[in-house]
Amino acid sequence: MTEDKIITIDQLIQKILEGEKQYDLSKIVAAYEVANKYHQGQKRESGQPYITHPIAVAYILLELGMDTDTICAALLHDVVEDTDCTLEILQKRFGNDVAMLVNGVTKLKKVETFTKDEQKAENIRKILLAMSEDIRVIIIKLADRLHNMRTLNYCRDEKRRNIAHETMNIYAPIAHRLGIRSIKDELEDLSFMYLDPYAYNEIEKQMNMRKGSRDQLVEELMARIKERLAKDITPVPVIEGRVKSNYGIYKKVYRDGKEIDQIYDRYALRIIVNTVTECYNVLGIIHDMFRPIPNRFKDYISTPKANMYQSLHTTVIGREGVPFEVQIRTWDMHKTAEYGIAAHWKYKEGVNGGNTKDDRRLAWIRQIIESQQESDDVEEIVRAIKNDLAPEDVFAFTPKGDMITLPVGATVIDFAYAIHTEVGHKMCGAKVDKKMVSYDYEIKTGEIIEILTSNVPGHGPSRSWLNICKTNEAKSKIRLWFKRERREENIFEGRNALEREFRRNMIRVPEDDLEEFLKADMRRHNCDTLDDFFAAIGYGGVQLSKAISRLKTEYNKKYGEKHVDSTAEKEAKKSSGNTSGIIVDGVQDCAVRFAQCCNPLPGDDIVGFITKGHGVSIHRKDCVNYLSQKDDPELKDRWVSAKYEGSNKKSGYFKTTLDIIAVDRIGLLADVSSALAMINIYIYESTARELKNGNAILSITVSIAGMEQLNNVITKLKKIKNVISVERSGR
Numbered sequence: 001m002t003e004d005k006i007i008t009i010d011q012l013i014q015k016i017l018e019g020e021k022q023y024d025l026s027k028i029v030a031a032y033e034v035a036n037k038y039h040q041g042q043k044r045e046s047g048q049p050y051i052t053h054p055i056a057v058a059y060i061l062l063e064l065g066m067d068t069d070t071i072c073a074a075l076l077h078d079v080v081e082d083t084d085c086t087l088e089i090l091q092k093r094f095g096n097d098v099a100m101l102v103n104g105v106t107k108l109k110k111v112e113t114f115t116k117d118e119q120k121a122e123n124i125r126k127i128l129l130a131m132s133e134d135i136r137v138i139i140i141k142l143a144d145r146l147h148n149m150r151t152l153n154y155c156r157d158e159k160r161r162n163i164a165h166e167t168m169n170i171y172a173p174i175a176h177r178l179g180i181r182s183i184k185d186e187l188e189d190l191s192f193m194y195l196d197p198y199a200y201n202e203i204e205k206q207m208n209m210r211k212g213s214r215d216q217l218v219e220e221l222m223a224r225i226k227e228r229l230a231k232d233i234t235p236v237p238v239i240e241g242r243v244k245s246n247y248g249i250y251k252k253v254y255r256d257g258k259e260i261d262q263i264y265d266r267y268a269l270r271i272i273v274n275t276v277t278e279c280y281n282v283l284g285i286i287h288d289m290f291r292p293i294p295n296r297f298k299d300y301i302s303t304p305k306a307n308m309y310q311s312l313h314t315t316v317i318g319r320e321g322v323p324f325e326v327q328i329r330t331w332d333m334h335k336t337a338e339y340g341i342a343a344h345w346k347y348k349e350g351v352n353g354g355n356t357k358d359d360r361r362l363a364w365i366r367q368i369i370e371s372q373q374e375s376d377d378v379e380e381i382v383r384a385i386k387n388d389l390a391p392e393d394v395f396a397f398t399p400k401g402d403m404i405t406l407p408v409g410a411t412v413i414d415f416a417y418a419i420h421t422e423v424g425h426k427m428c429g430a431k432v433d434k435k436m437v438s439y440d441y442e443i444k445t446g447e448i449i450e451i452l453t454s455n456v457p458g459h460g461p462s463r464s465w466l467n468i469c470k471t472n473e474a475k476s477k478i479r480l481w482f483k484r485e486r487r488e489e490n491i492f493e494g495r496n497a498l499e500r501e502f503r504r505n506m507i508r509v510p511e512d513d514l515e516e517f518l519k520a521d522m523r524r525h526n527c528d529t530l531d532d533f534f535a536a537i538g539y540g541g542v543q544l545s546k547a548i549s550r551l552k553t554e555y556n557k558k559y560g561e562k563h564v565d566s567t568a569e570k571e572a573k574k575s576s577g578n579t580s581g582i583i584v585d586g587v588q589d590c591a592v593r594f595a596q597c598c599n600p601l602p603g604d605d606i607v608g609f610i611t612k613g614h615g616v617s618i619h620r621k622d623c624v625n626y627l628s629q630k631d632d633p634e635l636k637d638r639w640v641s642a643k644y645e646g647s648n649k650k651s652g653y654f655k656t657t658l659d660i661i662a663v664d665r666i667g668l669l670a671d672v673s674s675a676l677a678m679i680n681i682y683i684y685e686s687t688a689r690e691l692k693n694g695n696a697i698l699s700i701t702v703s704i705a706g707m708e709q710l711n712n713v714i715t716k717l718k719k720i721k722n723v724i725s726v727e728r729s730g731r
Contacts, residue, residue, distance in 0.1 A: 179340025
């Protein structure tokens with residue numbers, strides 16, 4: 001099916017009649033008539049009647065061998081979203097299954113409280129939820145996206161790139177995970193063509209230059225292998241030639257820095273036999289005929305990929321000196337490789353509920369849904385999908401020989417949580433091939449990994465693991481543990497984090513008004529009380545970096561810009577205010593104040609803000625307030641360059657607060673005080689709070705001369721026994 005070819009309903013019906021599979025033709029024709037009626041008068045961006053799109057989607061699904069209800073749903077998939085047709089009408093006319101499938105692929109209507117990104121996140125989440133109930137939803141969506149990509153040239157440039165980017169990041173990885181190779185390859189190639197047209201055309205040109213010699217080489221190899229196999233195997237296996245996709249070549253040429261002639265599997269032969277035993281017999285014959293390249297053999301029969309793909313892969317060199325790949329598989333493996341989970345409908349009649357392989361294919365969908373149910377950040381959801389659906393996997397083993405499949409880059413923490421949630425929670429170390437490794441060790445295929453656990457009461461994961469582990473499943477389980485087991489600590493952490501963000505953005509909401517001010521965000525994240533909201537921030541359920549811009553806008557609306565400006569002046573007035581060591585716009589003797597929203601220290605890159613009657617307020621250059629206001633036409637001229645004098649600056653000391661989390665014990669506070677006294681650091685004030693999990697949080701305000709001394713203090717404190725983390729407050 002070419003990019004511009006229009007499929008008619010007559011061609012769709014002819015395709016159905018020519019196939020071996022039985023369809024309810026009258027139901028399909030009725031679905032077409034309803035779709036044609038509701039789409040009457042609608043046009044695509046190409047100018048073609050809109051009905052050509054659902055017919056094309058149905059044709060793609062027919063080629064995959066999908067069932068009658070799926071074909072009907074494809075014909076009707078846009079009527080609820082784009083016309084006044086309702087799900088009730090479809091349910092009454094075509095039954096529950098068709099209505100459910102159409103609902104699954106129908107985008108949510110615009111909700112007033114949603115931003116554009118939140119709307120996109122909800123639509124992705126809805127698709128995942130629907131496909132976890134019935135995998136046919138995503139197969140329809142993939143066919144829909146494939147036809148849209150084939151006709152994407154009619155859209156404007158910006159829209160083309162956005163759709164291509166979404167396709168590459170979400171739909172192609174899902175097609176890969178479901179094992180539908182034909183759709184995955186075409187989606188990647190079409191996306192690649194719009195995202196990097198120069199590279200695409202260059203590869204196309206290079207491959208066309210080699211086309212004649214390539215076709216001749218493949219034909220000669222196929223003939224030689226077929227002649228040899230005919231002597232040993234009856235019936236003679238089927239042999240096919242294959243050329244690697246443009247995007248597959250691009251990844252190896254541009255990502256790995258290889259020349260096209262260095263890509264061993266750009267030419268490939270596929271040999272299809274009847275039994276697994278014949279697969280290994282053919283492998284022996286191929287290795288006898290050609291010289292195998294070391295470390296280029298992969299046995300995906302004994303260790304299938306996560307999408308259930310099975311095959312033997314070996315790369316060999318013929319007499320011509322050209323390397324080529326040989327894939328050897330049975331017919332059942334071939335069906336799974338080509339059609340993935342869609343082979344369930346293509347080669348079996350009826351619904352095979354409870355199929356173990358299908359259940360395993362769908363498990364990752366539920367994991368993504370569970371981990372992203374509280375997130376309204378579309379980038380986070382896309383990142384989770386990309387991580388969990390990574391095309392490349394590693395295979396490692398437990399000491400008992402159980403195989404665990406994880407994405408490339410996964411760590412021993414991911415491995416522990418893949419075994420069992422409790423194994424991850426109780427993990428206290430790991431051995432790889434009997435050698436101790438750190439938590440950030442990245443797993444490699446074939447390694448034997450032993451997870452060491454602790455049964456000490458209260459033992460659990462560290463928050464730092466969230467920055468180490470790779471898989472969304474592990475991150476979700478760690479967050480859930482902190483949500484359930486460390487509520488008091490989460491509330492404390494969340495409140496501190498919110499206060500720090502408020503200081504950085506000059507947001508000063510009276511304590512009595514705080515709950516009302518945060519009410520909309522609390523409702524958005526299903527939090528009934530302020531403590532629930534603080535706890536959600538503490539365990540990572542609320543992304544402050546995303547919420548703060550919305551809160552700042554709300555603050556400006558409620559309290560007004562004058563309040564914000566006076567707050568900045570008050571903060572500057574409170575900070576230590578002398579002119580020592582600061583050069584403002586080339587002038588040394590300006591009256592300056594240090595803004596508490598970002599707490600600048602000597603050594604920080606700084607900038608000045610000319611206040612109304614209170615001198616110059618000094619901010620860090622990474623201060624959110626500066627970054628958000630520096631291009632404001634009304635404030636732009638009030639920002640001036642500033643810097644420390646350097647070696648000629650006079651000594652000065654500044655107040656800085658440090659937050660210390662440690663395992664609580666007798667003498668902890670004394671050790672902290674002693675450590676600071678030994679390096680002559682003055683303590684202005686300190687507070688400590690014991691937590692029910694055995695940890696303690698200490699906040700100490702100290703006198704610091706600059707960044708170098710601050711880093712030395714933090715390093716010193718981290719060396720104290722049982723200290724878990726030390727962070728500068730207000731960063």
